Amino acid sequence: MRDLTTDQQGATGDIDAIRKGFETRGYICNSHIATSIFLAEKLQKPLLVEGPPGVGKTELAKATAEMVGKPLIRLQCYEGLDEAKALYEWKYGKQLLYTQVLKEKLGDLMSGAQGLQESMARLHDFDDTFFSEEFLEPRPLLKALWQPGGAVLLIDEIDKSDDEFEAFLLELLSDYQISVPELGTIKARTTPIVFLTSNNTREIGDALKRRCLHLYIPFPDTGLEQRIIAARVPEMEVRLRTQLVAFVQGLRQLDLKKLPAVSETIDWARTLVLLHARELDAELVRNTLNVLLKFQDDIDNVDGEVNALVSKALQAG
Amino acid sequence: MSEVLGDFIRALRAADVRVSTSESIDAGKVIDLVGFDDRGTLRSALSQVLAKSEDEKQAFTETFDTFFSFEQFKERPQAANENDESESREAEEDGGDGEGGDPSQSGSAPMPGSGGMGGEPQGEASPANMDLAGLLERGDQAELQMALAEGARQANLNRIRLFTQRGMFTRRIMEIMGLDGLNEEIERRETSGNEKGAERLIEAREELRGQVRDYVEKQLEIFTANSGRQLREEVLSQMRLSNVDRSDMKIMRELVRKMAKRLIALHSRRKKVARRGTLDVRRTIRANIEFDGLLFHTIWKRTKVDRPKVMAICDVSGSVAQVSRFLLMFLYSLQEVLPDVRSFAFSGDLGETTDLFKREKLEKALTEVLRDFGGGSTDYGRALEDFESLAMNDIDHRTTVLVLGDARSNYGDPRSDILNLVHARARRVIWLNPEPRSMWNSGDSEMRRLSPYCDKAVTCSSLKDLERVVSELLRSAV
Numbered sequence: 001m002r003d004l005t006t007d008q009q010g011a012t013g014d015i016d017a018i019r020k021g022f023e024t025r026g027y028i029c030n031s032h033i034a035t036s037i038f039l040a041e042k043l044q045k046p047l048l049v050e051g052p053p054g055v056g057k058t059e060l061a062k063a064t065a066e067m068v069g070k071p072l073i074r075l076q077c078y079e080g081l082d083e084a085k086a087l088y089e090w091k092y093g094k095q096l097l098y099t100q101v102l103k104e105k106l107g108d109l110m111s112g113a114q115g116l117q118e119s120m121a122r123l124h125d126f127d128d129t130f131f132s133e134e135f136l137e138p139r140p141l142l143k144a145l146w147q148p149g150g151a152v153l154l155i156d157e158i159d160k161s162d163d164e165f166e167a168f169l170l171e172l173l174s175d176y177q178i179s180v181p182e183l184g185t186i187k188a189r190t191t192p193i194v195f196l197t198s199n200n201t202r203e204i205g206d207a208l209k210r211r212c213l214h215l216y217i218p219f220p221d222t223g224l225e226q227r228i229i230a231a232r233v234p235e236m237e238v239r240l241r242t243q244l245v246a247f248v249q250g251l252r253q254l255d256l257k258k259l260p261a262v263s264e265t266i267d268w269a270r271t272l273v274l275l276h277a278r279e280l281d282a283e284l285v286r287n288t289l290n291v292l293l294k295f296q297d298d299i300d301n302v303d304g305e306v307n308a309l310v311s312k313a314l315q316a317g
Numbered sequence: 318m319s320e321v322l323g324d325f326i327r328a329l330r331a332a333d334v335r336v337s338t339s340e341s342i343d344a345g346k347v348i349d350l351v352g353f354d355d356r357g358t359l360r361s362a363l364s365q366v367l368a369k370s371e372d373e374k375q376a377f378t379e380t381f382d383t384f385f386s387f388e389q390f391k392e393r394p395q396a397a398n399e400n401d402e403s404e405s406r407e408a409e410e411d412g413g414d415g416e417g418g419d420p421s422q423s424g425s426a427p428m429p430g431s432g433g434m435g436g437e438p439q440g441e442a443s444p445a446n447m448d449l450a451g452l453l454e455r456g457d458q459a460e461l462q463m464a465l466a467e468g469a470r471q472a473n474l475n476r477i478r479l480f481t482q483r484g485m486f487t488r489r490i491m492e493i494m495g496l497d498g499l500n501e502e503i504e505r506r507e508t509s510g511n512e513k514g515a516e517r518l519i520e521a522r523e524e525l526r527g528q529v530r531d532y533v534e535k536q537l538e539i540f541t542a543n544s545g546r547q548l549r550e551e552v553l554s555q556m557r558l559s560n561v562d563r564s565d566m567k568i569m570r571e572l573v574r575k576m577a578k579r580l581i582a583l584h585s586r587r588k589k590v591a592r593r594g595t596l597d598v599r600r601t602i603r604a605n606i607e608f609d610g611l612l613f614h615t616i617w618k619r620t621k622v623d624r625p626k627v628m629a630i631c632d633v634s635g636s637v638a639q640v641s642r643f644l645l646m647f648l649y650s651l652q653e654v655l656p657d658v659r660s661f662a663f664s665g666d667l668g669e670t671t672d673l674f675k676r677e678k679l680e681k682a683l684t685e686v687l688r689d690f691g692g693g694s695t696d697y698g699r700a701l702e703d704f705e706s707l708a709m710n711d712i713d714h715r716t717t718v719l720v721l722g723d724a725r726s727n728y729g730d731p732r733s734d735i736l737n738l739v740h741a742r743a744r745r746v747i748w749l750n751p752e753p754r755s756m757w758n759s760g761d762s763e764m765r766r767l768s769p770y771c772d773k774a775v776t777c778s779s780l781k782d783l784e785r786v787v788s789e790l791l792r793s794a795v
Contacts, residue, residue, distance in 0.1 A: 011350055011351045011352065011358070012351075012354070012355050012358055015358060031357070031358065031361070032361040035351075035358055035361045035362050035365070036361075036365050038350075039347060039350070039362055039365060039366070042350050043343065043346055043347070043350075045343070048369075050370075050371070084599055089599070090599070090602075092598065092599075092602050095602070096602075099606070099609070203578075206335070209369040209370075210337050210339060210340060210369075212369075213343075213365045213366060214365055214366075214368065214369040214370075215365055216371055216374055
């Protein structure tokens with residue numbers, strides 16, 4: 001019992017250490033996200049990260065790779081992605097050359113063989129390298145399994161891929177191995193840390209979800225967003241930063257097609273710094289709104305609200 | 318896996334969170350890793366293993382907070398204890414074996430519903446032989462909480478299903494906690510003239526009873542959170558749609574969404590995308606190895622594409638409107654699997670409503686359709702004529718035509734010749750009639766004249782019927 005308790009305190013400590021580790025690398029997160037990294041590492045389970053676009057899902061994988069000091073191998077999913085692009089492909093050119101060489105050598109090989117039967121027997125004795133690892137061209141997934149010392153594997157936007165591909169990932173995600181029909185199963189040399197991200201454009205299958213830890217990253221609250229901006233755009237003054245974050249937070253309460261995410265806030269902050277802005281005002285906001293909002297409809301809708309939002313933001317600053 | 322976790326998972330399932338066995342095992346591992354010390358960490362860690370969508374996360378948080386609530390025993394006013402400290406100590410000595418509530422336990426964090434947490438030794442402080450009187454006198458909330466939880470465990474409180482069982486469980490838990498001993502103690506004090514002490518104990522007993530009842534109620538709520546709604550949904554899905562109450566509309570909508578989702582899950586796997594004109598290098602080379610690697614026999618990437626086209630013609634007059642509403646709801650919830658749905662509405666004149674449904678939210682679109690097309694006197698002849706001029710040219714061998722209506726044409730010519738034409742061109746014509754089969758052909762119903770030109774004519778009056786029809790549509794579509 002005593003031992004267990006110290007272990008558990010260790011867990012909280014570890015989680016905190018992860019959070020701090022991220023912070024020194026410019027990725028500001030709460031302990032909820034740090035907990036998920038801790039669990040993914042300890043349970044050796046893939047982590048499925050969901051959330052609106054631009055909240056730092058991909059960034060999380062990058063920061064983790066940097067923190068654990070392993071290479072990041074990234075696979076971007078899209079409709080029509082198949083195992084030839086994700087997993088492995090045979091080096092056809094080399095295989096063809098090999099058959100040519102084999103044909104030329106065939107005479108030597110068969111010399112002295114009596115009759116067809118013996119020739120066949122010799123052929124069977126001959127090493128079959130046509131389908132072997134030498135002719136295998138590794139794609140991201142296989143690379144991640146083969147990487148000596150392990151890797152961080154990021155399967156980005158899994159919701160964009162087809163159902164078939166999702167099903168095909170299951171073996172990799174549960175056992176960290178893949179089956180190549182011609183060769184058999186290939187196991188991971190070192191278990192990689194796997195991230196999957198999804199924007200929820202379609203529902204991910206239950207089988208896949210079951211095999212993963214599930215992390216939902218929402219838009220950050222005011223405090224967290226301020227810290228993120230402080231880390232990413234340190235040259236911005238505190239007062240303007242407070243106003244800016246307050247404005248964006250206010251904007252997220254509106255009914256928009258696409259709400260501005262953290263990445264947009266960061267872009268906006270950089271824009272304002274470039275413009276040497278010292279304080280928010282309605283004019284400035286109107287001129288730079290297209291950095292925050294990506295639809296003309298949204299910009300038109302917000303236009304009427306700008307004054308109210310700015311004055312509220314100024315109060316916060 | 319500890320018992321608390323088991324109970325918690327059962328509670329989650331009651332709250333509509335799907336937890337598989339492998340996920341329960343993961344949850345056990347997570348608890349081993351992070352322990353029960355830090356509530357926040359435990360919650361965020363467990364939520365990642367057990368709740369796997371946004372909705373589930375929310376349900377998880379609510380369940381977690383009720384299940385592991387600490388408010389059960391609020392600190393009683395301290396004054397009473399301090400004033401009578403000497404007396405209470407006296408009472409403790411009176412109680413003899415007042416050390417039943419093992420002091421070593423009072424240090425550990427109290428957990429509701431936690432009999433034997435983790436590897437904690439059990440039976441060491443079995444509450445049955447614990448002196449409840451002493452416990453109440455000491456007023457140690459943590460200890461009381463432990464006793465209550467242990468009592469609940471022994472009484473199998475997690476099996477509670479009906480609200481009528483509340484009294485029974487409350488009594489049983491009290492008994493396990495040592496109600497008899499407490500009553501004896503009160504009696505003994507009364508006879509020995511210690512009125513004040515007896516009164517205090519009675520007061521404490523009543524308070525405890527209240528707390529136990531609260532606890533039982535909370536558990537009932539946890540374990541049966543959704544069963545009421547589930548029952549309701551089941552009933553509603555089988556009810557005749559024309560009888561559905563307006564107040565149940567919201568649940569019905571939700572239900573349609575759920576059913577549509579299930580159908581999508583069932584059928585979307587067969588959805589294929591065509592990629593014509595690309596050479597499948599991999600398979601070509603494999604196939605041509607026997608020809609010495611010469612690309613003699615080419616294989617092209619081609620996946621089967623057969624997206625069913627659906628045209629739905631809906632009667633939106635009177636009682637049929639209700640069923641039409643749900644059919645349209647279904648069809649438009651199935652966009653993912655049925656991308657090519659065209660809908661037409663009529664009572665007298667017929668008009669196309671496809672764009673309206675694409676543009677507006679379902680609810681608003683339905684109201685507009687009913688406003689624009691409902692109300693006229695039904696005329697199947699005219700409707701079919703309109704349909705012919707609007708859509709006949711787009712009907713091909715992949716099109717399924719759904720007609721939803723009672724075929725009551727007010728004694729007008731139903732123009733079955735047009736339906737015959739449609740039947741000849743389309744892949745299938747399905748007639749859905751909300752009336753029971755015995756009512757067909759009665760009065761002004763023209764089913765007799767129309768049904769020969771349908772591949773299928775079925776009764777369709779409840780959500781279950783609708784689901785069956787749509788499911789069949791999807792199955793044979795591929």
